Amino acid sequence: MLELQKIRENKEQVIERLAVKNFDAKELVEEIIKLDQNRRSIQKQMDDSLSKSKQLAKTIGSYFKTGEKEKAEAARQESLQLKSQIKLLGEQSDAVIKELNNKLVELPNLPHPSVPKGKSDADNEKVYQEGFMPDLPEDAIPHWELADKYQIIDFDLGSKVTGAGFPFYRGKGARLQRALINFFLDEAIAAGYLEYQPPLLINEASGFGTGQLPDKEGQMYYVGVDKLYLIPTAEVPITNIYRNVIVKEADLPLKNVAYSNCFRREAGSYGKDVRGLNRLHQFDKVEIVQIQHPDKSYDTLEEMKKHVANLLRKLELPFRILRLCGGDLSFTSALTFDFEVFSAAQKRWLEVSSVSNFENYQANRMKLRFKDKNGKTHLAHTLNGSALALPRIVAALLENNQTAEGIRIPKALQSYTGFDIIN
């Protein structure tokens, strides 16, 4: 969430910036400022009363010791009165703080100055493109048909056993998945990331820490008996490692990578977007996460972009990079670049990675801080990116590399797959 102090000091700016996200913050900001004033005045009263009460308690103690029972009794009565007052103030304070926090988490992160205005993904700004568009014959087929033709992915079987959006991978299809995971992990490790294998279920506090809760509750699978959520991305467990942690400035940046299954309910999705591998309820993804010093986080964002671009280059996939516009930017992000690969048979660009700087928005929620040389604590910046999400990569690989003989495997992957063609 946004820092209260910043909202207080830069009220107009906050409202202005959030307008880029098409978020009308005026009313909310006013309420927050009012609640904050209220909170502070209550706290002052309460602190004063508590201070008095503490003094009294000490006095009573010494009266008892010296045997001055009457004085002690009088002071005790006074203290009892004070106590009921404190109780009342405490209740008020709790209520105000609760309301303040509820309002505070309703404010999205401020977009970076470079974020263009816009309503939807149609307004995203194309900042880069590279690679050759494959020249496929007229009878080229989409990946779901290729998957069937070569018996490497079975969607019907998934529907039978679980439901739509939960495919089985089989034979060389399964092997290809495993190869991609290992390739992505090895590349990240070579780039200095520390590999983690995170839990796939998380508790409520973690969901809140990275901003999935309370905003996107309906998008996660929930295991009610144990009050746990299935992770929509490894970002959640990996970033929450640092919840309520003060790290050393010298340890920054912290670079972590994790492969995980990801589970998304995708409520409200429909149509051609969900065909085949385009949108699944369960998929595989390798995620990179960095915790960085505020002064360096945008350099880090560039570094992460380069990492992702390099993966796509090695996979020989044509890709482009988009700077998300205000309307398409996520609730918690300050700046996001999406990577899309061209899936030649569908003739569509498919999003395969999203690289974001959250600045201190997540850090403030989860109290992730670092201590500087002078011993002062500051909120750190958090960043993450997919590197990469598998299904659409697989879709593009299948479609773009289809030949009369079979599906060609890019060189970089062959040592991982152990074969160079799917036929």
Added chain:
RNA sequence: GGAGAGAUGGGUGAGUGGCUGAAACCACCGGUUUGCUAAACCGGCGUACCUGUCAAAGGGUACCGGGGGUUCGAAUCCCCCUCUCUCCGCCA
């Protein structure tokens, strides 16, 4: 799942109702000494909020796993929850 023990500052660990935001030791930081290193000695060493200030110093309050209660007063007593450890059961 059953029985028991426990959770204190970065770490070890003292502390069973007031003098404890918390001993001691270790780690860490600064200094003195020293040819260098080490040792020794001295000092510092939690977080959040409020107040104060240009900034600070200073002052106040809260926090001893989390929440609630008893009491004039709780790390210390009571209740609930979470987690850890030991034993038993079950088991990939």
